[in-house]
Amino acid sequence: MPISRSDLCAAIGTAALCLALALPAQADEGWPRIIRHDGGELTLDAPPETVISASPGLTGTVLALEVPLQSTAAAMVSPIADDDGFLLQWADVAHERGVQVLYPRLAFDFEAVLAADPDLVIGSSTGADTILPYLDDLQAMGVPVLVLDYGRNDWIELARTLGRATGHEAHAERITQDFADRAAEAAAKMTRPDGTVSIVNYGIGGTYAVSKPDSAQARVLTDLGFTVTGLPDDMRGAVLDSREFDFISYENLPAAITGETVFILNGTPETVRAFLADPVLANLPAVQTGQVYPLGQTSFRIDYYSGLDIVGTVASYFTE
DSSP: OOOOHHHHHHHHOOHHHHHHHHOOOOOOOOSSEEEEETTEEEEESSOOSSEEESOHHHHHHHHHTTOOEEEEOOOOSBTTBOTTSOBHHHHHHHHHTTOEESSSTTOOOHHHHHHHOOSEEEEESSSTTBOHHHHHHHHHTTOOEEEEOTTTSOHHHHHHHHHHHHTOHHHHHHHHHHHHHHHHHHHHHOOOOSSOEEEEEESGGGOEEEEOTTSHHHHHHHHTTOOBOOOOGGGGGGSEEOSSEEEOOTTTHHHHOOOSEEEETTOOHHHHHHHHHOGGGTTOHHHHHTOEEEOOTTOSSOSHHHHHHHHHHHHHHHOO
């Protein structure tokens, strides 16, 4: 028997998923449109036909909306990006659509942006790919720029804003609903371990951190029925706070991990083996029970594609 939206929402019981399930289609408001964003207000007279992304962290959501993306800034070639610097979760889609490299290694290039003659530039207000240092100059040259914060807003919120700005509201509704349906389907088939879970950055770039319960990664796990726990309150003075993760010293990492199950950010089987063999972490309940799992190499920045990667990866651990 098909499961209704209300039944799915009641079964999973998470605000983000319930909101996605309940979201009605948005009527076309017509053009021009005024978009309020982190860079102020942007007036768009018509749906943009030539779009470029100055933020690899936002490119995946742009692609999922089927926006006419001409080019994107590229990240460093690394285990989470291909040889063109395209993040792994959306690289294949970008190549299939002929998306070009706007500029490599996040090295902002005014000439490349101007040469693209874009109807819309999409950029981030946070992270290594932030466009804020260049925003005033771009606006002074008449370049239309939409600035979004992927640290504060999850990909669903970003998709709604981008959908409205590009005339792709229906695509935003479709991918939001598709993600909600697939997360709910996976959650219904899973047998989750008891207790809470921690999401851990184990040595990425020489850093260590524990996810906050409302991080983008945590929201996906919450949609799958897990309860994500963050840093103990009595450790607040020992961390470098960020919007989504609390960064901590290696020596203090064991006390920061309180979940009975651990998911390792950007983790691989090799990362899990190193974590389980780390003598500093030997007394963690998750280590003693072996409940440590890689969240996958696309889990660092969450968009529609990497979110689905996490759903599939986590479901594979707990579905018979």
